[in-house]
Amino acid sequence: MIAPVGVMYDYFSAASDESAATTIDLPGGPDGAGAQLPMPVPEIVRRYGHDGLRELLRPQLRLAETGFHVVATKGFDSTTDLGAIERILTGVDFDEFLARPRTSHAVAERDGGERLVLTISDELQGVLARAEAAELTAAARRWVEEQGSGDTDVLGGLLHELAELARGAQRRGGTAVLLDLCLICPSSAPPRGTDASACRWDRPSKELPQADSSPITRRGPATPQWGCGLR
Helix, strand or coil, X not given: CCCCCCEEEEEEEECCHHHHHHHHHCCCHHHCCCCCCCCCHHHHHHHHHHHHHHHHCCCCEEECCXXXXXXEEECCCCCHHHHHHHHHHHCCCHHHHHHCCCCCCEEEEEHHHCEEEEEECHHHHHHHHHCCHHHHHHHHHHHHHHHCCCCHHHHHXXXXXXXXXXXXXXXXXXXXXXXXXXXXXXXXXXXXXXXHHHCCCHHHHHHCCCCCCCCCXXXXXXXXXXXXXXX
């Protein structure tokens, strides 16, 4: 099985599974057109360098034009990676994590599973909502140590944004938190069933291939809920 070039995840909040499921047919998913850079990529690099561009591309919680609160990121999976974060924060066994009915439960699917919206468990949302800043930073450090690669500062920033998303969902009265997942288009034809116009990161990455928006750089190959989708 050939792995995709990359995966874009839109973690977002919705009022219900039914509301979250509608994002599978939105152009660009829950994040819509996505956050807009203040100027063209080459101009950002000229003025602020590659570090400045990476800072602008860091995942940040935003209210998208679609009306959903979204944290868009790349390469941080809601099951394996966030499951590991919950294990680090609470000691929960990964098999127990996977056995929860709300872990990666599909609420919408298209193109034979190429596009999905999956829930994330209530327990995981609660863990992130309750976590202190220092705990999230320590969890990011531990995750990077276990993986043997990655950027602790960037991952820590992502976890802080996801925690704020979870807290905001709870403040809004039990709003569901789900995730939409998107293949990053390769430089050639997009994967079957993928709308090339919806893949927001293929053009910037070709203009500036060394600017990686991923929080993680790996070596080698009703009640509050969460979910994940592939578009």
